[in-house]
Amino acid sequence: MNREAPGCLWERIEPLLLLVERPSRYIGGEWNAPEVKTGGTSVALAYPDVYEIGISNTGLAILQEVVNEMDGAFAERVYSPWVDMESEMRSAGIPLFTLETHSPVKDFDIFGISMPHELTYTNILNLIDLAGLPLRSGDRSEGPLVVGGGCGCANPEPLAEFFDLFVLGDGEEALRALVEVVTRAKTERWERERMLQEASLLTGVYRPLAYDVDYDADGIIKAVTPAAGVPEKVRKNVVDIDRWLYPRRPVVSFCEAVHDRLNVELFRGCTRGCRFCQAGMISRPVRERSAGEVVKLVDELAGRTGHEDVSLCSLSSTDYTRIVEVARRVAEICAHRRMIMSLPSLRMDGMAADIAARLDRGGRGGLTFAPEAGTERLRRVINKPITDADMVDAVLRAVRSGRRRVKLYFMIGLPTETDEDVEEIGRLVFRLRDAVRSEGLAPPSFNVSVSTFVPKPHTPFQWFAQEPMESVRRKQGILKTELRARSVNLSWHDREMSEVEGLLARGDRRLAGVVERVWALGARFDSWSEHFDYSRWTEAWLAEGIDPEHYIRRGRDAAEVLPWDHLDFGLDKGFLLEERRRALEGECSPDCRDGVCVECGVCDALDTRPALKGPWGASE
Amino acid sequence: MTAPEELRLRVQLTKKGPARYLSHSEFSRAIMFAARRAGLPLEYAGQFRARMKLSLSPPLPIGVTSECELVDFQLAGYLSPVDAQQALNEAFCGGIEVVFCRLMGSGERPVGKLIDTATYRATFPEEAGAREEWERAVAEFLAMEVVEFERVQPRRTRTLDLRPGVHSLELEDGAGDSPVRIHMALDDGTRGTIKPWEVIEVLARMAGVPRETWERALVNRLGLFARRGDRLVSPMELGSRKPAVSHRGGKRY
Numbered sequence: 075m076n077r078e079a080p081g082c083l084w085e086r087i088e089p090l091l092l093l094v095e096r097p098s099r100y101i102g103g104e105w106n107a108p109e110v111k112t113g114g115t116s117v118a119l120a121y122p123d124v125y126e127i128g129i130s131n132t133g134l135a136i137l138q139e140v141v142n143e144m145d146g147a148f149a150e151r152v153y154s155p156w157v158d159m160e161s162e163m164r165s166a167g168i169p170l171f172t173l174e175t176h177s178p179v180k181d182f183d184i185f186g187i188s189m190p191h192e193l194t195y196t197n198i199l200n201l202i203d204l205a206g207l208p209l210r211s212g213d214r215s216e217g218p219l220v221v222g223g224g225c226g227c228a229n230p231e232p233l234a235e236f237f238d239l240f241v242l243g244d245g246e247e248a249l250r251a252l253v254e255v256v257t258r259a260k261t262e263r264w265e266r267e268r269m270l271q272e273a274s275l276l277t278g279v280y281r282p283l284a285y286d287v288d289y290d291a292d293g294i295i296k297a298v299t300p301a302a303g304v305p306e307k308v309r310k311n312v313v314d315i316d317r318w319l320y321p322r323r324p325v326v327s328f329c330e331a332v333h334d335r336l337n338v339e340l341f342r343g344c345t346r347g348c349r350f351c352q353a354g355m356i357s358r359p360v361r362e363r364s365a366g367e368v369v370k371l372v373d374e375l376a377g378r379t380g381h382e383d384v385s386l387c388s389l390s391s392t393d394y395t396r397i398v399e400v401a402r403r404v405a406e407i408c409a410h411r412r413m414i415m416s417l418p419s420l421r422m423d424g425m426a427a428d429i430a431a432r433l434d435r436g437g438r439g440g441l442t443f444a445p446e447a448g449t450e451r452l453r454r455v456i457n458k459p460i461t462d463a464d465m466v467d468a469v470l471r472a473v474r475s476g477r478r479r480v481k482l483y484f485m486i487g488l489p490t491e492t493d494e495d496v497e498e499i500g501r502l503v504f505r506l507r508d509a510v511r512s513e514g515l516a517p518p519s520f521n522v523s524v525s526t527f528v529p530k531p532h533t534p535f536q537w538f539a540q541e542p543m544e545s546v547r548r549k550q551g552i553l554k555t556e557l558r559a560r561s562v563n564l565s566w567h568d569r570e571m572s573e574v575e576g577l578l579a580r581g582d583r584r585l586a587g588v589v590e591r592v593w594a595l596g597a598r599f600d601s602w603s604e605h606f607d608y609s610r611w612t613e614a615w616l617a618e619g620i621d622p623e624h625y626i627r628r629g630r631d632a633a634e635v636l637p638w639d640h641l642d643f644g645l646d647k648g649f650l651l652e653e654r655r656r657a658l659e660g661e662c663s664p665d666c667r668d669g670v671c672v673e674c675g676v677c678d679a680l681d682t683r684p685a686l687k688g689p690w691g692a693s694e
Numbered sequence: 695m696t697a698p699e700e701l702r703l704r705v706q707l708t709k710k711g712p713a714r715y716l717s718h719s720e721f722s723r724a725i726m727f728a729a730r731r732a733g734l735p736l737e738y739a740g741q742f743r744a745r746m747k748l749s750l751s752p753p754l755p756i757g758v759t760s761e762c763e764l765v766d767f768q769l770a771g772y773l774s775p776v777d778a779q780q781a782l783n784e785a786f787c788g789g790i791e792v793v794f795c796r797l798m799g800s801g802e803r804p805v806g807k808l809i810d811t812a813t814y815r816a817t818f819p820e821e822a823g824a825r826e827e828w829e830r831a832v833a834e835f836l837a838m839e840v841v842e843f844e845r846v847q848p849r850r851t852r853t854l855d856l857r858p859g860v861h862s863l864e865l866e867d868g869a870g871d872s873p874v875r876i877h878m879a880l881d882d883g884t885r886g887t888i889k890p891w892e893v894i895e896v897l898a899r900m901a902g903v904p905r906e907t908w909e910r911a912l913v914n915r916l917g918l919f920a921r922r923g924d925r926l927v928s929p930m931e932l933g934s935r936k937p938a939v940s941h942r943g944g945k946r947y
Contacts (some may be wrong), residue, residue, distance in 0.1 A: 076809075090759045092909075097715035105727065109909040326727055328720040328788070380727035380785070412744045594728075 075482070083168055084176040088406035090162040098328045099125035102151075102173035105326040106378065108138070108173045108510050115257045117249075117473060118172050118182040118218065121153050122190070122197035123599070128153040129325065130333035132387075132423025133224060134188055136247050136320040148255045150174040150182075151325075154197050157598055157605070158482065160204065170204035176686035179205040183256050185218035186249070187237075189226025192578035193571060193601035195233060198222075199593040202236060208588060211238045211283055215266065219256065223249075226247040228532040229357050229638040232578050232585040234282035238270060241278055242371040242641060243356075243573070244342070248278045271636040274304050278311035285584055285640060293624055295582065295635040298458050307642040310356070312680055315342055319371060326379050335383035335416070338371050340400070342390035343493070345666045346421075346683065347674075349457045349657050350446075350488065352530035354389055356643040358676040360667070365396040369403045376411050391417040393424040394686035397469040401429055418442075422460050427468035430475075438519075440479030441472040447488060448499035454660045455490050457653070463500065466509045473510050473518055480506075480518045486549045486566075487541030489657060495550045499524070501555025507561065520562045524553060526572040531638045532645055534653035537630040543569050574600065577611075582637035585625075587618040646675025648667045665691050698798040701769040703778055706753070706930060710758040711789025718753035724790060725750070725765055732781035740771035749804030751918050752812070752883045755891065760915035761793070764805040764929060773797075794930060805918075808929055811861060812882035813916045814890045818874040822911070823903050829865050830876050831900035835893075844891050856896065859888035861921075872938055879926065882918070890915075 086624075091097035119138055121128030128134070134151070141149035150172035155163060163169075170179045179185055185205065187198055203518055208214050212235070223241040230240045241248045250271055259269035261590065274281035285302045300306050324336065325527060343360035344353070372384055388394060401417065408415045420426040422443035422588045431439055444459055447453045453460055468521040469480055484499050503520050512518040526546050541549075548570050557564045578585065591614035600603040615622050629634065632651055649672065656663060664670040666684060677683055698834040708719060716724065726746050729736060738744035747768035753908050754760050775795040783792045802808075822828075835841060841856040852889040860883035868874040876897070919926035 091715050096717070097756065098717070098720050101715050101788070103712045103787075105724075105731075105787050328724055330719075330723065377731065377733075380730035382730070411730075412738055414743060425859040626770075688743050 081177050081181055081485070082175055085170050085179060086166065086168055087171065088161065090166060090168070092626060093162055094158045094172045095156060096125075096329060100154070100173070101174070101328075104328055105322040106379075107151075107174060107325050108142050108148075108149040108323075110142065110150055112148060112175060112469075114148065115184070115253050117141050117149040117184040117186060117253065118179045119154050119188075120148055120179075120201050121188050121331050122194040122201055123154055123601070124143070124156050125454045126327070126329055126655075127154045127186075127332050129182050129187060129327045131190070132321065132324075132330045132337045132339070133245065135324050136318070137186070137223075137249050139320050139322060140246050140250060140318075140654065141253060142205060143215045144168075144250060146255060146257060147498055150177070151160065152201070154201060154599070155204070160200070160598070163204065163476045169206040170201060174529065178643055179438075180207060180217055182218045183219055184252065184258065186221045186223060188223050188224040189230065189233070190224055191226065191601070193606070195578060195589050196227075196593040196597040198233065198601050199590060200598060203273065212332075214238070219270070225353065225356070227641070228352055228643070229580065229641070230280075230282070230582040231583050231637040232589055234583045235586040237282065239273055240280040240282065240483050241311070242308060242643070244313040245311070246313045246320075248276060248311045249544045252279065256392045262404060270689060271303070280308040280641065293584075293621075295637060296648060297635065300640070305562065307640050309642045311642065312361075312644075312682055313357075315339060315361055316685075319363075319367055322375075322378075324375065324379055326381070328420075333385070335385050336372070336375050336379055336381040336631055337385050337387050338368055338375065340386050340388040340391055340394040342388070342396075343684075344393070346390055346393070347653070347663050347665065347672065348446075348458050349455070349531070349534040349653055350485070350527060351389075352533050353598075355645060355674075357389070358644060358674060359680075360397060360681055361685045364687050365400045365403075368400050372404050373407050376407065376413060381413070383416065385407065385416045385418055387418055390421055392420055392423075392429055394681075395667075395686050396448060397429060420444075422468045423464045427471040427554040428456045430472070440481055441519075442481040442483070443468060444483035445502075446483065446485050446503050447491075447495060448484065448497070449495050451660055452491060452495045453661050456488060457657070457662055458536055459662045461587075462505070465502070465506060469506045469510060469518075470513060470515075473515050477592045478518050479521060481521040481523065484522065484524045486553075488548055489535060489538050490660075491628075493549070493552060496552045497556055500553060502564060503557060504559070507559075522553075522557060522562060522564045523566070523568040524550070524564070526569065526577045528572055528579055530642050531636065532650075534650045534657060536580065536636065536650065537632065537654060539629045542627065543573060546572070548632070568603060568606070570611075571601070571603075571606055572624070573626060574608070574611050577622050580637070581625055584620065587616045588620050589619060591684045643675035643680065644674075644679040646673065646679070649674045695909045700737075701772060702798050702800045702802070702804070703767045703769055703773070703775070704760060704794060704798055704805065704930065705765050705767070705778070705782065705795050706793040707756060707765065708791045708793060710764050710787065713789035713811050714757055714759045717756055718750075718858075721754075721763070722750055722789075723790075724786070728782060728785040728790070729767060731785040732778075734781065735769050735773055736779060737768035737770045748914060749806040751805045751809050754881060754915055755889055755913075758773060758814075758890065758913045758915060762915060762917045764809070764918055766806075773839075794879075796930060803930060805929055806902060807884060808885035808932070809918045810881065810885040811879055811919045811921050811926055813867070813877065813879045813912055813926075815892060815916055815920070816876045816878070816894055816896055816911045816913045818903075818911045820873060822874055822903055823906050825865065825868075825874055825912075827901040827903070828876070828897065830877065831902075832863055832865050834900055835860070841896055843896060845892065856892060859886060860893060863893070877916075879919075881917045885921075929945045 119134050138149045207217050222237045223245050227240045227242050255273050285299040286299045290296045310445045341362040343357045345360045476518045507517045530540045592610045595610040597610050732945045737747045749766040751764035778794050781793040861879040863878045
């Protein structure tokens, strides 16, 4: 740990540590925490949630290493202080600090903030404020560039006024390029304006205030006009993950993290084309990592961290072309090192269950599947055509391999959903239970987790209205009646949180005032049910004269200019509209891994191709 | 031929610097991860989720530093204590350092079932009042037959008698302007636990020192022992061929 850095706040922070819960959140110095070589261009990388959650984020871990390997640049970590620490910091006048050198974030050149989901937006404003910076980009004439990245950049418009720049898509190359521009700006003493202007010309870098948004009388966007010299559309970044083998030295937290394991990426992108799934749409095309590199990374990182668990992660791990081979080899490493392998994001089909049953020891107690909808019809609407027979097969295999718990993820509020579809969720769970019984096996316990569908930008469902709260309540009531059994544990997503997510997910710049007011009313950690307070949001949108129904409940016209239309994730709007049509007709679309192009437009727009490391389907 | 005896590696660690802010569960996690990184030939229990077989000395309150934290690892094979110490030292960070390693048979009691006494030194800030006040408080404390203390815990508050758990208490010698230092040997482990802060609070009350001042004292755990009669025996000596060493008569760990 470097306590020699100029401006180090450690001496003032240390006396607060015995006054707060879990002081280890603020001490840094963990295993593999980099010894940063201060000097040069400095980057503070922040996750807008508490340490235990932020430390599990692989994206920031990768970016920190990428910067720290550059000459003349270094990166440090920042997390949201928990509410007790925030209050101690504010009363002691201590600004937001980094973990490696405990330096004020205000003294850095770049302040990168991850935008994982909508309910962190108030925490993001809090980070900017705690750093001692003016909230709005227009009010900042000095201090670090505030840069956003992550999934939230699919539509960062509600936060457009608070950020100087956003990075769309993969961050590895974009952040390096940005650091280079800032380094040049520093040596050549550019004005801030010139630095921002030059940065906005980099691939995937979006400078929101260089785009003017005009609205018509109904509050619908008339046009988004770019300033002179900036591109009309900002195109996302795509990297080849076989050339970016990171993270190499993941930090091992002292405390138990939410995802307390080694994460090794199998691939980025997903081509299944589930129509509700934003991650699968905005991260195309699919890019696999070579099997050899995956296996090598697992072995090296296990030795460098001491982790007991390894997760081969991606958006749909059993789709990896070399999954059987890689899972077998990783299982061997695990047996040798006394580790446990898990495969998250399994599709509910026989192959996934088979691989999991044979090799995945992670959930010895349980296995998780996401059928999403209760009827085959609705599953065709969302383009996740798993049959009931597939599910029975998957659950039987899971139980035969000794699993005692099965977790099932469903959504309610999907387009075209009827009460019958919801009732069918209950019946499906019991059919699965009875199928196990009829084989003479003891049925597992079922954890049924039901979330509320929130339409997301850049998906075929981006034009649909979100289900009204009252109707969600009724459907949750149906589930409660249907799923009354000792072996079934039902949980659902907070309706009011879904409203806020719905508002911000498809929001525009006029929501800046709402987010700022909610933050000023004291909102922190909105994704934590004990801290979320819906009344702050209702109060804020009333005070700001914003009609939430306009954003949440309004079906959009196909011709409407959407707030994120100028952000180009490579998807062709015609493809999304065609997918919407097929959804309404209950038609499925193929997976482009099968060799049938669905013409999503990504390959042409981004001049790239899917990168598979083996013949698709060979593993079956 | 008889099967070789199962081996246990007993390690003495420091917990200083940033590590003093680790809770007991965070500290034990740090130990397990370091042992895996060090590549020790560890013994595991459990079929699917393997659990490392280890035994830890009694928890240290957050904020207290220590010269002596003990851990026993059950080994699956031989490793020389010198190699173990080197491998472990390379695998620890943040103020945790290996002081000493020794191998022993697993017939001995593990540290978790052995330790019953801890010694501490509390060093008070300059404003903590005159030595005489503290001297008087220590004498008064030792003369009492019962020292009542209200222990507040998350789920219950109870009054207990600290006196039987305090085995020694003395003000360390020092020149007039050197900081006040108190040395104490307290019950910690198998026979119950008296926390150093509890004794300090009672003494400070007697000496008329306010909470804001005594709370800033630095407390350091010096050693962990098993009591044999009125002798304190180091767990590093137990089970060896050498005779147990007595630490009566002023020698401190």
